[in-house]
Amino acid sequence: MISTKGRYALRVMIDLAEHADGGYIPLKDVAERQKISKKYLEIIVKDLVKGKLIKGSSGKGGGYVLCRKPDEYSVGEILELTEGSLASVSCLSDNSDGCPRARECKTLPLWCEFDKMVRDFFYGKKLSELV
Amino acid sequence: MISTKGRYALRVMIDLAEHADGGYIPLKDVAERQKISKKYLEIIVKDLVKGKLIKGSSGKGGGYVLCRKPDEYSVGEILELTEGSLASVSCLSDNSDGCPRARECKTLPLWCEFDKMVRDFFYGKKLSELV
DNA sequence: CATTTACCTACTTATTCAATAGGTTTATTG
């Protein structure tokens, strides 16, 4: 299940792409357009800044802008950054490396195949396709 | 994220398929082979019985058996039954029908496409392929 | 210097996940 964090992040990125005019875009505007609590968006946007997907500027006239062009972002990197991981199954998530049953597990290949499909799907989609 | 419930359910189904010998297979054996708490499996197995995927028999010599042949089960139906839903995003889950922003949402088509891909993947896989 | 913005830390509240615990009922068999 993709949580609101990832979904909202994507919508923020789309919003920033659509309203890019050279200047900074205040989060207040994004929140109003997207009908999402600005307070909650602050948390999400912080991740995006930390991950160098967008950059912010304080003070009057400040706000956020994309760091790259929309076709240079994949949906996958946006989701992976904000969700923490795209792993569909805990067996495959970064921290829990190495289930002791891995070698004999009849289901692991299925999860690997699924995981690859998901990853290919989201990394293949560009932000520009959603704008 | 597919939870332990769905993953364990799949492993139970595989185990029952692999050890089918005409008779009932006690859950105790499945739990020992799979190294999963029998108590927890009881919960999962109850769902499988309710969903008519397997049937149980009480008393000595009892246990569980598959209702159909392994190639007549899709992984999708096993997961959907035990997980409650395969929906990858709450916008698409059964109960929350109708986000008010649906018509204008730039991301909804993406989730729909993804959802279809996931569904096709899991409903295309048969239990027999994992045995 | 007043305003507007980002940025920061902490808290909350509800829900879900992953089990445990402890019983009752049902069927088999010695």
Added chain:
DNA sequence: CAATAAACCTATTGAATAAGTAGGTAAATG
């Protein structure tokens, strides 16, 4: 018919996560 072995049933728990709130500080601009 009694002991046993199994399914079946209801409730509880403890930890984590999700989804947001609250209330501030720092920075830039006009």
